[in-house]
Amino acid sequence: MMRWFFLFLGFCANLSMAQGMPVMELTAGFHRIEAEVAATPQSRAQGLMHRKTMDSQRGMLFVFTHDAAHCMWMKNTLLPLSVAFMDANGRILNIAEMKPRNEENHCAAKPARYALEMNAGWFAQRGLKAGDVLGGVERAPRGQ
Numbered sequence: 001m002m003r004w005f006f007l008f009l010g011f012c013a014n015l016s017m018a019q020g021m022p023v024m025e026l027t028a029g030f031h032r033i034e035a036e037v038a039a040t041p042q043s044r045a046q047g048l049m050h051r052k053t054m055d056s057q058r059g060m061l062f063v064f065t066h067d068a069a070h071c072m073w074m075k076n077t078l079l080p081l082s083v084a085f086m087d088a089n090g091r092i093l094n095i096a097e098m099k100p101r102n103e104e105n106h107c108a109a110k111p112a113r114y115a116l117e118m119n120a121g122w123f124a125q126r127g128l129k130a131g132d133v134l135g136g137v138e139r140a141p142r143g144q
Contacts, residue, residue, distance in 0.1 A: 020043075021036040021037055021038060021043055021060075022036070022037045022141070023035065023036050023037065024037055024061070024136065024139060024140065025136055026059075026061065026116070026134050026135060026136040026137065027134065027135040027136055028123075028126060028128055028132070028134050028135075029126070029128075029132075031057075031126055032057060033057060033058075033059050033116070033118070033134075033136075034055075034057055034058050034059070035058075035059045035060060035061040035116065036058070036059070036060045036061070037060075037061050037063060037140060037141060038060055038061065038062045038063065039063040039140070039141045039142070039143050039144055040143075040144045041144065044062050044064075047060060047062070047072075047077065047117070048060055048077055048079060048081065048117060049075070049076040049077050050076055050077075050078065051077070051078060051079055052078055052079070053079070054079055054119055056119060056122070058118075059116055059117055059118040059119075059122070060116070060117045061114060061115075061116050061137070061140060062114060062115040062116070062117070063113070063114060063140050063141060063142070063143040064112070064113055064114065064115075064143045065142075065143040065144065066113075066143075067087070067088065067111035067112060067113050068108075068111055068112070069107050069108050069109075069110070069111060069112070070085065070107065070108050070112050070115060071105040071106060071107040071108070072096075072098065072105070072106050072107075072115055072117070073098075073102070073103050073104065073105055073106070074098050074099060074100055074101060074102040074103070074104075075101070075102075075103050076101070077098075077100055077101065078100050078101065079100060079119065079120075080097070080098065080099055080100050080119070080120035081097075081098045081100075081117045081118065081119065081120055082095055082096070082097055082098070082117070082118050082119070082120050082121060082122050082123050082124070083095065083096050083098060083106055083115050083116065083117045083118075084115065084116045084118075084123055084128070084134075085107075085108035085109065085110075085112040085114070085115050086112060086113065086114040086115070086116065086134060086137065087110070087111070087112060087113055087114075088113040088114075089133065089137075089138075090114070090133050090134040090135065090136070090137040090138070091131065091132070091133050092123075092128065092129065092130050092131065092132050092133070092134065093108055093109050093110045093112055093130060094108065094109040094110075094130050095123050095124075095128070095129070095130065097120060097121070098117075098120075109130075113143075114137055114140070116134065
C-alpha cells in the first residue's frame with residue numbers, strides 16, 4: 001500500500017513539472033492553459049526544442065527580465081507553434097505563427113514582458129487577438 005502512495009506522489013510531481021520546468025495555470029477567457037514556465041536563460045534557450053507533440057491545452061510561458069521587443073525563433077523545434085507576445089499585465093501585443101525548424105525571427109510589436117507559445121493556430125481557433133488579456137501571468141516567477 002505504501003508503495004502505491006509513493007507512486008501516486010511521483011505522478012503528482014510529474015504533473016507540476018514538465019521537462020524539469022515548473023507548470024502554472026493561465027486563462028484566456030474560459031480557456032485553461034497549462035504553461036511550462038521558462039524564466040531562466042537556460043530554460044528560455046531550450047524552449048520547446050526537440051518536442052514531437054504537445055497537448056492542446058499545454059504551452060510554454062517565457063518570462064523575460066525586462067520589457068523589450070523580444071524575438072523568438074524555431075531552431076530545433078519540431079512543432080508548428082503560435083506565439084503571443086504580452087505586456088507585464090498579460091495583454092496580448094501581437095501573435096505570430098511560427099514554422100518548425102526555422103530560424104526566422106518573430107518579434108514583439110511593442111516592448112513585451114512575456115511570450116506564450118501554443119500549438120499552431122491555438123489563439124486564432126479561440127478567437128484571441130491583440131488587446132485580449134490572459135489571466136494568471138501575475139503569478140509567474142520573475143525572469144532571471
